Amino acid sequence: MQFQISNELIEKIQFLIETKKDEELKLHLDDIHHADIAEIVTELSQEDAIYLIKLLDSHKTAEAIMELEDSVRERILESLSAKEIANELVEMDTDDAADIINELSVELQQQVISEIDDEQHVEDIVELLRYDEDSAGGLMAKELVKVNENWSVVGCMTEMRAQAENVTRVHSIYVVDDKNRLKGRLSLKDLLTAHNNENIRDIYIPNVDYVTVHTEGEEVARIMRKYDLEAIPVIDEVKRLVGRITIDDIVDFIKDEADKDYQMAAGFSEDIEVDDNVFKQTRARLPWLLIGMFGGLGAASIISGFQGAMLTFPKLLLFVPLIQATAGNVGVQSSAIVVQGLANGTLKGNIIAKRLLKETSLAIVNGLCIAIIVFFISSFGFHTSYTESISIGVALISVILLAAVIGTIIPIVLDKNNIDPAVATGPFITTSNDVFGILTYFLIAKLILGF
Amino acid sequence: MQFQISNELIEKIQFLIETKKDEELKLHLDDIHHADIAEIVTELSQEDAIYLIKLLDSHKTAEAIMELEDSVRERILESLSAKEIANELVEMDTDDAADIINELSVELQQQVISEIDDEQHVEDIVELLRYDEDSAGGLMAKELVKVNENWSVVGCMTEMRAQAENVTRVHSIYVVDDKNRLKGRLSLKDLLTAHNNENIRDIYIPNVDYVTVHTEGEEVARIMRKYDLEAIPVIDEVKRLVGRITIDDIVDFIKDEADKDYQMAAGFSEDIEVDDNVFKQTRARLPWLLIGMFGGLGAASIISGFQGAMLTFPKLLLFVPLIQATAGNVGVQSSAIVVQGLANGTLKGNIIAKRLLKETSLAIVNGLCIAIIVFFISSFGFHTSYTESISIGVALISVILLAAVIGTIIPIVLDKNNIDPAVATGPFITTSNDVFGILTYFLIAKLILGF
Numbered sequence: 014m015q016f017q018i019s020n021e022l023i024e025k026i027q028f029l030i031e032t033k034k035d036e037e038l039k040l041h042l043d044d045i046h047h048a049d050i051a052e053i054v055t056e057l058s059q060e061d062a063i064y065l066i067k068l069l070d071s072h073k074t075a076e077a078i079m080e081l082e083d084s085v086r087e088r089i090l091e092s093l094s095a096k097e098i099a100n101e102l103v104e105m106d107t108d109d110a111a112d113i114i115n116e117l118s119v120e121l122q123q124q125v126i127s128e129i130d131d132e133q134h135v136e137d138i139v140e141l142l143r144y145d146e147d148s149a150g151g152l153m154a155k156e157l158v159k160v161n162e163n164w165s166v167v168g169c170m171t172e173m174r175a176q177a178e179n180v181t182r183v184h185s186i187y188v189v190d191d192k193n194r195l196k197g198r199l200s201l202k203d204l205l206t207a208h209n210n211e212n213i214r215d216i217y218i219p220n221v222d223y224v225t226v227h228t229e230g231e232e233v234a235r236i237m238r239k240y241d242l243e244a245i246p247v248i249d250e251v252k253r254l255v256g257r258i259t260i261d262d263i264v265d266f267i268k269d270e271a272d273k274d275y276q277m278a279a280g281f282s283e284d285i286e287v288d289d290n291v292f293k294q295t296r297a298r299l300p301w302l303l304i305g306m307f308g309g310l311g312a313a314s315i316i317s318g319f320q321g322a323m324l325t326f327p328k329l330l331l332f333v334p335l336i337q338a339t340a341g342n343v344g345v346q347s348s349a350i351v352v353q354g355l356a357n358g359t360l361k362g363n364i365i366a367k368r369l370l371k372e373t374s375l376a377i378v379n380g381l382c383i384a385i386i387v388f389f390i391s392s393f394g395f396h397t398s399y400t401e402s403i404s405i406g407v408a409l410i411s412v413i414l415l416a417a418v419i420g421t422i423i424p425i426v427l428d429k430n431n432i433d434p435a436v437a438t439g440p441f442i443t444t445s446n447d448v449f450g451i452l453t454y455f456l457i458a459k460l461i462l463g464f
Numbered sequence: 465m466q467f468q469i470s471n472e473l474i475e476k477i478q479f480l481i482e483t484k485k486d487e488e489l490k491l492h493l494d495d496i497h498h499a500d501i502a503e504i505v506t507e508l509s510q511e512d513a514i515y516l517i518k519l520l521d522s523h524k525t526a527e528a529i530m531e532l533e534d535s536v537r538e539r540i541l542e543s544l545s546a547k548e549i550a551n552e553l554v555e556m557d558t559d560d561a562a563d564i565i566n567e568l569s570v571e572l573q574q575q576v577i578s579e580i581d582d583e584q585h586v587e588d589i590v591e592l593l594r595y596d597e598d599s600a601g602g603l604m605a606k607e608l609v610k611v612n613e614n615w616s617v618v619g620c621m622t623e624m625r626a627q628a629e630n631v632t633r634v635h636s637i638y639v640v641d642d643k644n645r646l647k648g649r650l651s652l653k654d655l656l657t658a659h660n661n662e663n664i665r666d667i668y669i670p671n672v673d674y675v676t677v678h679t680e681g682e683e684v685a686r687i688m689r690k691y692d693l694e695a696i697p698v699i700d701e702v703k704r705l706v707g708r709i710t711i712d713d714i715v716d717f718i719k720d721e722a723d724k725d726y727q728m729a730a731g732f733s734e735d736i737e738v739d740d741n742v743f744k745q746t747r748a749r750l751p752w753l754l755i756g757m758f759g760g761l762g763a764a765s766i767i768s769g770f771q772g773a774m775l776t777f778p779k780l781l782l783f784v785p786l787i788q789a790t791a792g793n794v795g796v797q798s799s800a801i802v803v804q805g806l807a808n809g810t811l812k813g814n815i816i817a818k819r820l821l822k823e824t825s826l827a828i829v830n831g832l833c834i835a836i837i838v839f840f841i842s843s844f845g846f847h848t849s850y851t852e853s854i855s856i857g858v859a860l861i862s863v864i865l866l867a868a869v870i871g872t873i874i875p876i877v878l879d880k881n882n883i884d885p886a887v888a889t890g891p892f893i894t895t896s897n898d899v900f901g902i903l904t905y906f907l908i909a910k911l912i913l914g915f
Binding site for chain 1: 495497499533657671688690691692694711712714715718723725727731732736738746756759761763767768778781782783785786790792793796797801802804808810811825830834842898902
C-alpha cells in the first residue's frame with residue numbers, strides 16, 4: 014500500500030507544471046501525503062519545485078517543507094519571500110515553525126516573524142526560539158490539550174473538543190490548576206471509560222512524568238524510551254505547563270543522534286549529508302585525515318629511531334602493518350563497547366575498574382590466540398628466528414593489552430569531562446593506538462633481542 | 465522528577481527482603497514504575513530478585529520483566545517454574561508474551577503455553593510465534609481497538625469502552641467490514657469532535673497506512689518515521705486486520721538497529737552487551753581481529769617482496785604506517801557515507817556513478833592537501849630525496865583515491881546482493897585498504913624510483 018514515486022509520476026508532474034495545468038496538478042497531488050510531496054519536490058528542478066510549492070495549499074506545503082532534507086529546504090526557502098515563508102509557518106505547529114526560523118538568517122527571521130498575522134502563534138514561536146535547540150524547550154511544541162482540575166467531565170469534554178481542533182494529534186490530556194501548574198494527566202482511555210458526572214479532580218492521574226525546559230534532548234529521549242511515553246509535558250521553572258514533546262520528534266531525534274555517532278565513529282568532524290558539496294565534505298573529513306597523517310609521521314619518527322637496529326633485524330619491519338592494524342582494531346572494539354554502554358546508561362558504578370578487568374581478560378585471550386598463530390606463520394612463512402618470533406608474539410599481546418586499556422579509558426575520561434565519548438571511536442583512538450602500538454613493538458623487540 | 469535508584473533504596477529493599485517484611489516491601493514498591501522495578505531487580509542478587517518477583521503482583525512484574533536486559537531476564541526466567549512464567553505471560557500484551565516465549569527452550573515453551581488459562585491469549589500468542597521476529601508479524605500485538613463500519617457513533621462508543629479496557633493504550637481506532645477486512649481508521653480527534661448520531665461509515669478515514677505480516681521491521685520503521693505514525697495496523701494476505709504495531713516498539717527497534725550497526729562498524733561479528741562474558745565477547749571480537757591479522761600478514765608478504773629494493777631506499781619503509789592509516793581512514797569515511805545513505809534511503813538513481821564522481825573529487829582535494837604537507841615534512845624532516853618525496857606524495861594521492869573507490873563500491877555491491885552494507889564499514893574495509901594501499905605504495909615507488 015506504500016506510495017512509491019515512479020519516474021512516470023515525476024514526468025507527469027513536470028509535464029503538468031510545464032503546461033501550467035494547475036487544476037489538474039492540484040487534483041493529482043491532493044491525495045498524496047505531505048511526506049511524499051516532499052519526496053516529489055526533491056526530485057524536481059528548483060524552478061518546478063518553487064512553482065509547485067506556490068501552487069499548492071500552504072496547509073499541505075508547510076508539512077511537506079518540514080519533511081525535506083535540510084539542504085533542499087534551504088534552497089527552497091531562499092526562493093520564497095518573507096511573506097511566503099510566513100504563510101507556511103502559520104500552518105505549522107509551533108515547534109516546526111521555530112525550527113524553520115532557526116534555519117534563516119537573523120535579518121530574514123525578523124522579516125518573516127513580522128509577516129505572521131496570528132499573534133498567539135508569533136508569541137509561541139518567539140518563546141520557543143529562546144531555548145537551546147537540543148533542550149526540551151527547543152524540542153517542545155506549544156500545541157497541547159489541557160483541562161483544569163476543577164472542571165467536570167462534561168464541561169471538560171466540551172472544552173477539549175475546542176482545543177483538539179488546534180492540535181494535530183491528541184496524546185495525553187494534561188491537568189493543571191488555576192495557575193497553569195501541572196497537576197497530572199488524564200489518559201484517553203480513562204476519558205473513554207469515565208462517567209459524565211465525575212469530576213476531573215477525582216479521575217486524573219497525579220503521577221505524571223515531565224521534563225523541564227532545560228532538560229537535554231538525550232535525557233528526554235531516554236525517559237520517553239524507558240517509560241514508553243508518546244508525549245511528555247514540559248514545565249518551566251515554576252512548574253507551569255509550557256509545552257509538550259511528542260514521540261515522533263523524539264524518534265527523529267534518536268535517529269539523528271545515531272547517525273551523528275556513526276559519522277563521528279567514521280571520522281567526520283561535523284554532520285554531513287550525502288549530497289553536501291565537496292567543500293563542506295572536505296571540511297568534515299580533512300581534520301581527521303590530518304590527525305591520522307600526523308600519527309603516521311609520528312610512527313615514521315619511531316621507526317627512524319630504530320633504523321640502525323633494523324639493519325640487523327630487517328624482518329621486524331615486515332610486521333609493522335600487522336601491529337598497527339591489530340592495535341587499531343582492538344582499540345576501536347574496546348572503545349565502542351564503552352561508548353555504547355555510556356550512551357545507553359548500562360555502565361554504572363566503578364566502571365573503570367570493572368571495564369578494565371573485563372577488557373584485559375579479553376585482551377589476554379584474543380592476544381594469545383593471535384600471537385600463537387603469528388608465531389608459527391612468521392617462523393615458518395617468513396623464516397624469522399626463534400627470538401624474533403618470540404618478540405613479535407610478545408609485542409602483539411602487549412599491543413593488544415595496551416590498545417584495550419587506552420580504548421577503555423579514553424571514552425570514560427572524555428565522558429567524565431563532559432565531552433561526547435563517541436569522539437573517541439573515531440580515527441582519534443586508531444591514531445594514538447597506531448603510534449603507541451608501533452613504539453611498544455620496537456621497545457619489546459629491543460628488550461628481547463637486545464639491540 | 466525522574467526516579468533515581470539510590471544505594472539507600474537498594475539497601476532498604478535488601479533489608480526488607482532479608483527480614484521478610486512483605487507488606488512493607490509491597491507498599492514501598494507500589495508507586496514505582498515497572499521500568500524502575502526492572503532497574504532495582506538488576507541491582508539485586510539472583511535470590512533477592514526472584515523473591516521480589518514472586519512477591520509482587522504479576523501485573524507489575526510482567527511489565528518489569530519485559531524491561532530487563534536480555535541476560536538478566538534469562539537468569540530470572542531460569543529460576544521460575546513453567547506455571548510462574550505462564551502467570552507473568554497472562555499479564556503481558558501478546559507481542560511481549562510471544563517475545564518471552566521465543567527466548568525459552570522449545571521444551572519449556574510448550575510447558576509454559578499449556579499453563580496459560582486464557583484460551584484467546586494462547587491462540588493469539590501462538591499465532592504471533594509463527595512470524596519471523598523481525599517482520600511486522602513478529603513485531604505486532606493482537607491488542608487493538610476496532611469498530612465495524614456499520615455501527616453508529618453511540619454504539620461504537622459503548623463497544624469501544626469495553627475493548628479499551630483490554631488495551632494498554634488506545635491509538636487509532638481501526639474500522640473493519642463484516643469480514644474483518646481493514647477499511648480505514650477513526651482518529652481519536654474525530655471521535656472527540658463527532659456527533660453521536662453520525663455513522664462510522666460516514667466519518668471514518670478510508671486512507672489508512674498499513675503493513676502486511678511479512679513486511680520487514682526496517683521497512684515498518686521507515687514508514688512509521690516517514691508518516692509520523694504512532695501505530696500502524698497489520699493485515700494478513702487477504703487484508704484481514706490481524707494486529708497493530710505501536711511506536712514504542714519501533715523506537716526500541718530503531719535503537720537496537722542503530723546499536724547493531726555501530727557495533728558492526730566497530731568490528732563485532734555478533735550483538736554483545738557490555739556485561740556479556742569473556743567467551744561470548746571473544747566469539748564476537750576475534751573473527752575481525754583474525755581478518756585484520758591476515759591482512760597484516762598479507763602486508764608483510766608485500767613488504768618482503770620489495771625488501772631487496774628497500775636496501776637502496778630504506779626510508780620508504782618509514783612511511784608504511786602513514787600510507788596504511790590514511791588508506792584505512794579514507795576507506796571508512798567513504799563507506800560510512802554510502803552505508804548511511806543506503807540505510808536512510810537518501811541514495812537513489814545511478815548511485816555508483818554519482819558517488820564515485822563525488823568521492824574521487826573529494827579524494828583528489830584531500831589527497832593533494834595531505835600529499836603536499838607530507839612532501840615537505842618528508843623532505844625536510846626525514847631528509848628523503850626529491851624523487852623519494854615525489855613517490856611518497858603520488859602514492860598518497862593514489863592510495864586515497866583507491867581507498868575512496870573501494871570504500872564506495874563495496875557497500876553498494878553488498879547492498880545489491882542483499883547483504884547488510886553496514887558490514888563494510890568494519891575492519892573488513894580497513895583491512896583490504898591496508899593491503900591494497902601498501903601494495904600501491906610500493907608499486908608507485910617502483911615506477912618512479914625504478915627499482
